[in-house]
Amino acid sequence: MRRWFPFVASRLVSLGMIVAVSAAAAATLLPVPTSAQAPSKRPMTFLDALQLRTASLPTLSPDLKWALYSISSLDWKEGKRHTDLWVTPIDQGATSARQLTFTRDKNEHGARWAPDGRFFLFLSDRDAPATTVGQEQLYLMRPDGGEARRLTDAKDGVGNFDLSRDGKWLVYAAGKADDRQLWALRLAGIDTAQAAQLTKHASPIDTWQFSWDGSRIYFLAADSLDKDDKTRVEKKFDARLRNEVKSPVHLWALDIAQKRESRLTRDPAYSVSDVTFSRDGKWLGFRGTPNDRYLRTVTETTIYGDLYLLETSSGKIERLTNNTEIAESELSFSPDGVQIAFSASDDFAYFRNTRVYLRPVSEPTTAWRKLGTSFDGDVSVEWWSDDGKTIYFNEGIKATEQVLALNVLDGSVRQLTTTQASTFASRTPDRPEIFVLYSDPVTPTDYYLIGGSGQLSDRSQWKRLTRANPLADDFLIGASEEVSWKSADGKMVGGILLKPVGYQPGRRYPLIVQIHGGPAGADRLSYNEGYESQVYAGESYVVLMPNYRGSSNYGERHRSEIAGNYFQRGYEDIMTGVDWLIAQGLVHPDSLGVMGWSAGGHWSNWILTHTTRFKAISSGAGTMNWISMYAQSDIQRNRQFYLGGKLPYDDFEAYWKVSPLKYIKNARTPTLIHVVDGDPRVPRPQSEELHMALKKLGVPTEFFVYPGTTHGIPDPRNRLLKAVAEFRWFEKWIRGKPGWFHWRELLKTLDDTEEKKN
Numbered sequence: 001m002r003r004w005f006p007f008v009a010s011r012l013v014s015l016g017m018i019v020a021v022s023a024a025a026a027a028t029l030l031p032v033p034t035s036a037q038a039p040s041k042r043p044m045t046f047l048d049a050l051q052l053r054t055a056s057l058p059t060l061s062p063d064l065k066w067a068l069y070s071i072s073s074l075d076w077k078e079g080k081r082h083t084d085l086w087v088t089p090i091d092q093g094a095t096s097a098r099q100l101t102f103t104r105d106k107n108e109h110g111a112r113w114a115p116d117g118r119f120f121l122f123l124s125d126r127d128a129p130a131t132t133v134g135q136e137q138l139y140l141m142r143p144d145g146g147e148a149r150r151l152t153d154a155k156d157g158v159g160n161f162d163l164s165r166d167g168k169w170l171v172y173a174a175g176k177a178d179d180r181q182l183w184a185l186r187l188a189g190i191d192t193a194q195a196a197q198l199t200k201h202a203s204p205i206d207t208w209q210f211s212w213d214g215s216r217i218y219f220l221a222a223d224s225l226d227k228d229d230k231t232r233v234e235k236k237f238d239a240r241l242r243n244e245v246k247s248p249v250h251l252w253a254l255d256i257a258q259k260r261e262s263r264l265t266r267d268p269a270y271s272v273s274d275v276t277f278s279r280d281g282k283w284l285g286f287r288g289t290p291n292d293r294y295l296r297t298v299t300e301t302t303i304y305g306d307l308y309l310l311e312t313s314s315g316k317i318e319r320l321t322n323n324t325e326i327a328e329s330e331l332s333f334s335p336d337g338v339q340i341a342f343s344a345s346d347d348f349a350y351f352r353n354t355r356v357y358l359r360p361v362s363e364p365t366t367a368w369r370k371l372g373t374s375f376d377g378d379v380s381v382e383w384w385s386d387d388g389k390t391i392y393f394n395e396g397i398k399a400t401e402q403v404l405a406l407n408v409l410d411g412s413v414r415q416l417t418t419t420q421a422s423t424f425a426s427r428t429p430d431r432p433e434i435f436v437l438y439s440d441p442v443t444p445t446d447y448y449l450i451g452g453s454g455q456l457s458d459r460s461q462w463k464r465l466t467r468a469n470p471l472a473d474d475f476l477i478g479a480s481e482e483v484s485w486k487s488a489d490g491k492m493v494g495g496i497l498l499k500p501v502g503y504q505p506g507r508r509y510p511l512i513v514q515i516h517g518g519p520a521g522a523d524r525l526s527y528n529e530g531y532e533s534q535v536y537a538g539e540s541y542v543v544l545m546p547n548y549r550g551s552s553n554y555g556e557r558h559r560s561e562i563a564g565n566y567f568q569r570g571y572e573d574i575m576t577g578v579d580w581l582i583a584q585g586l587v588h589p590d591s592l593g594v595m596g597w598s599a600g601g602h603w604s605n606w607i608l609t610h611t612t613r614f615k616a617i618s619s620g621a622g623t624m625n626w627i628s629m630y631a632q633s634d635i636q637r638n639r640q641f642y643l644g645g646k647l648p649y650d651d652f653e654a655y656w657k658v659s660p661l662k663y664i665k666n667a668r669t670p671t672l673i674h675v676v677d678g679d680p681r682v683p684r685p686q687s688e689e690l691h692m693a694l695k696k697l698g699v700p701t702e703f704f705v706y707p708g709t710t711h712g713i714p715d716p717r718n719r720l721l722k723a724v725a726e727f728r729w730f731e732k733w734i735r736g737k738p739g740w741f742h743w744r745e746l747l748k749t750l751d752d753t754e755e756k757k758n
Contacts, residue, residue, distance in 0.1 A: 043501050043538025044475045046723040047749055049528055050074055050716050055466035056083075056109065057426070057435060058447055062117040064090055066143050067449065067465045070109045071099075077750060079717045083107045085122060086466075087143055090449065094467035100141065101126075101148070108139075108148075110160070114187060115167035118142065121151070123158060138172060140190070151185070152195065163187065164214030165430065169256060171198065171217065173205055178230055180204040182217065184256065198259055206249060212279045217254040218264075220272055222247040243293040251275060251286060251310075264310060265317065273305070274330040278337035279429075283361055284310040285331025285340065288319075307331050307342060309361070318364055325350045332381040334388040335429075337361065339408075341391065343380040346373070346556075351563070351641055353556045354378040356391060356406060371411035376555040379406055379413060383427045392416075394424045396553035399482040399496050399525050403436075403456050416456045420482065422526040425456060436462060439526040441480035441498075444469040472527075476501045478537025480525060485580035487549075488572040494554065495546040495577060496523050496530075499586075501538045508588040509542045510734050511581060513574060515596030515603045519550035520559055531595060532723050539727075542587050548573035550599070564644045566626075566658045567606045574603065575611070590615070593730045597621050597674075598682060598711065602660075605690060608671055609663035616733035618726035620674040621682040621711065624664075624689040626655040634680040664693045670700035672729040674722055678709035702729075702740075721746060 051074045058069040067090050070083040085108045088097035101108045103126045111122040119142045127150065128135040135157035139148040152158050154174035161172035170185040182198040182205055199205060201221050208219035224247045232238075249271040251264045265272050270288035277284045289305035307320040307328050321328055321344070328344040340361045346352035356379050357368040371391075372379030382393040391406040397415070401422040405414045417423050421440035427433070432452030439445040446466045454461040478501045484494040500509055514530040516523050523545035528534045533543045547554060549569035550562040562569055574594075581587040593616045596604045601622025608617050623629045630639050630648045640647060644654045656662055671694055675687035684705065694701040704725065708714040713722055728741040 041474055041476045044477075044528070044532075044534045045538075046532055046535050046720055046727070047076070048471075048475065049532045049535060049723070050720055051076065052444065052472070052528070053468040054445070055086075055447055055468040057437075058449070058465050059111055059113060059120075060090065060431065060433065060449075061113050061120075061143065062115060065117075066090065068111045068113065068120055068143070069447070069466060070111065071466075071468050074716055075105065076716070078105060079715060081716070083109045085109075085111055085141075088465055090463065090465070094446070094464045097465075097467065107136075112161070112163050114190075115163065115165075121161065121163070121170065122148075123161070124148070125157075128157070138170075151190070152183075154183075160208075162210055164210050164256075165212065166214035168214060169210075171208075171210070171256075173208070175204070178204055178225060178227065182208065182219070182254070198256065199254060199261065201252075201261065203247075207273075207275075209275065211277060211281055213281060215256060216281075217256060218275055218277070218284070219252050219254065220249050220275070221252060222249050245293055246271075246291075248291050249273070251284075253312075264315065265308075267317075270305075276331050276333065278333040278361070279335060280337040282312055282337060283333065283340075284312060285333070286310065287328075287330060309340065321348075323348050329354075329380060332384070333361065334384055335386055336388055339388060341381050343378075346370075350637075351560050354380060356381060358408065369411070371408065372406055372413050373411060375404075375413035377553070379404075382425070383429070386432070392425065392427075396522050396524065398494050398553055399523065399547065400553075401524050401526075418457075419459075420525050422524045438462075441525055441527060441529070442477050444472050444527045475534070476538060477534060478543075479503065480529070482525060485577050487569075487576045489569070491549075493546065493548065493573040493577065495544060495548075496525060497581070498530075498533050498537050498543040498545070500540045500542060502540075506585065508585060508591075509540060510591035510730075511542045511544060511578065511587040511593065512536050512730065513544050513546065513578065513592070513594040515548070515574065515594065515600035516545065516551070517596070517598030517600050518552070519548070519562065519570065519599035519602075520552045521599075522547045522551045522553040524553075531597070535723070535727070541730075542581065544577055544581060546574050546577045548603070563642055566642050567603065570603060571606055571610065574607070575613075578613075589613075591734050593617070593734050595620070595726060595730075601682065605660040608669055609660045609666045612666075612668045614669050616730050617669050617671040618674070618729060619671055619687075619690065620722070621676070621679055622686065622690070623659075623682055624661040624686050624693075625659045627652055627659065628689075629682070629686055630655065632683040632685060661689055661693065664690075665697065667694060667697060667699050670729070670733045672726055673701060673703040674706065674713075674726075675704075676706045676708045676710060676713060679711050680709065681711040700733075717746075720749070 054072045056070045058067040060067055066087050068087050070085050072081050072083045074081050085100040086097050087100055088094055106126040108122050108124040111120050113120045119140050122139055123136045124139055125136045137150055138152040138158050140151050141148040156176045159173035163170055170187055172183055173180050174183050175181050183195045184198050185193045185195050203222045203225045206220040208217055210217055248268055251272045253262050253264055270290050272286050274287040286308050287305040288308050306322055309318045309320055326345040326348050329342045332341050339358055341356050341358040343354045343356050346355050356371040359366050359368045377395050380393045381391050384391055389408050394403055401424055402415055403417045403425040405416055424437040426435050434450040436448040438448055446468055448462040448464050450461055478498050480496055480498045483497040484492050487493045523529050530545045536543050552559050582589050592614045594604055594607055594614050595618035597620035601620045604617050604619040605622040626643055627648050648655045673687050673691050675684050677684055691701060691703040706713045706718045713719045724741055731737045732740055
């Protein structure tokens with residue numbers, strides 16, 4: 001067993017001072033061996049949190065003997081994740097799981113069983129040259145072991161692949177990005193079969209899928225391809241044109257036996273996506289997104305895409321929705337193909353709870369029925385019961401995630417699970433078994449299986465298929481619970497309270513408030529929820545994760561009540577939660593810290609400018625100026641909703657009065673700032689404004705800019721840097737520990753990895 005070894009002395013040049021890192025603080029990072037002794041549990045570290053493994057959704061063999069899945073692991077020395085294949089006998093479950101592939105620096109994933117269960121196929125880059133990143137080929141392997149056999153030798157690698165339900169075809173995409181086409185192998189005699197090219201389309205194949213009977217493939221492709229655009233980038237004319245014009249994308253059908261293509265949509269006004277179809281092959285559903293180059297952003301793309309229904313025999317297309325303010329889900333067909341359904345905001349009004357809308361597929365004059373109106377939460381379509389009388393879906397209920405059922409006949413909603421946990425269920429359309437992805441505060445996330453006759457509500461009928469993190473058994477875990485308190489306006493507000501490892505009643509602890517993003521999200525009772533919360537628990541902090549006004553899971557009013565006055569209610573919810581913990585005797589009032597990312601960063605910045613009660617703040621990707629943020633960000637519609645409904649150009653004051661920058665002269669709290677360089681959601685200039693202001697005002701601050709173009713930190717090493725830096729920041733300013741941290745503290749993790757490797 002490993003214990004924690006403190007560093008002898010680390011140094012950091014910070015604010016012009018050379019400082020030492022304390023031994024106690026170093027305990028959050030590195031495990032090292034000690035003398036042989038009986039195993040004992042230890043607190044989790046930030047590196048432990050990063051190295052938690054994840055399992056993919058299992059796929060079941062046709063005879064229900066085997067469950068096949070992949071596990072993603074972090075190779076800390078290489079600074080990247082890789083996946084391997086695992087298999088477990090279903091009757092024995094996760095306790096008998098065994099690893100099938102061992103390519104340490106390569107990936108195996110996407111496994112699919114052959115219809116007769118004799119073998120399975122998967123994608124891997126195991127034979128790719130070191131100079132070619134991510135180029136994958138198809139491999140065949142048998143469940144009883146043996147070496148995998150390579151099936152393809154595509155020059156530019158294989159993209160996605162699938163097997164037809166009728167057991168005849170293996171189809172895969174291959175070719176360069178600007179010329180990707182479909183190829184096929186007959187499953188009968190696959191050991192000697194030769195791949196045949198199915199398509200020679202004028203533009204590259206985008207997404208594709210088999211029809212239910214396996215006789216056709218539906219695929220999307222752009223109407224044209226601008227090869228000059230690719231060439232100009234290769235020739236270093238590599239400027240980015242904002243909202244560049246793109247060719248419309250349309251739907252095609254391919255008859256596999258005859259290799260004949262037919263075009264199904266051609267309206268130049270929209271591009272097609274999200275294709276679904278009925279099992280009987282009579283109907284297709286799709287989304288048509290207007291070809292407006294200035295609506296092509298993360299939020300706006302789905303808002304303005306309407307649903308269409310296509311009759312395959314006649315080619316007739318019916319437009320089902322015509323909404324310019326809200327997003328609909330993709331279209332879903334009942335198992336018998338008689339009914340169609342989708343989910344969308346109540347009465348098609350922006351930011352309302354979603355409801356399910358249903359009607360007979362062949363009756364365009366019949367009004368849509370709205371289902372789920374009595375439920376104060378989002379109702380959606382996850383899967384149908386085989387008789388078409390029930391629609392199942394997942395939804396957050398306060399600090400939990402549950403599985404619910406929608407009665408198609410009367411529109412009522414029934415909760416099927418009541419776990420104090422995060423419980424998410426799914427089912428493939430052609431199998432009766434249900435998969436449950438489950439996690440609670442002491443149980444890492446794993447997959448469970450419920451047989452065709454099993455009940456979701458009966459945990460004894462769940463068979464655990466994966467056990468991705470056996471090392472979690474070694475960790476000392478702080479106790480989590482769902483709590484509630486009264487906010488300033490009398491409303492009860494909830495969240496998650498995490499107590500320190502070894503909690504002693506009557507003792508007051510320092511507090512870290514971890515504010516989730518969104519804001520329309522919620523912290524749930526799951527393993528290590530929040531920002532590595534269990535590491536803080538292991539270092540004797542109380543952690544509060546408030547589901548403040550603006551959060552989901554507590555009803556429509558709770559989620560939307562911040563519209564028009566973005567910060568006030570949420571701020572009061574957070575601060576009254578802190579006051580409640582102090583009144584309970586859990587928290588020391590002079591030892592408070594707060595942190596968050598995205599919306600959590602927004603609220604951290606508001607707290608910075610509206611109270612001096614906190615000793616330290618870590619602000620990640622937070623806004624400072626809503627006026628500039630509106631145009632800098634890749635989303636605008638929800639910003640406009642939250643800030644009163646008007647454009648900033650119509651009412652600058654509405655945006656300015658809720659901008660933390662307006663109140664920045666109130667700031668006194670030492671603040672650590674984080675942002676990704678190319679963050680499209682909360683761009684870097686917002687953090688620059690905060691940092692410059694604090695420097696000019698003389699407030700202690702440090703500023704990390706991480707490489708990348710995503711809203712979150714993309715690489716594991718910089719995620720560790722962020723976690724360690726902010727922890728040390730809290731230790732310095734809350735507990736008064738000298739110094740901050742030294743880069744050697746992070747580099748030591750690589751040294752230790754190399755030592756273990758050798």
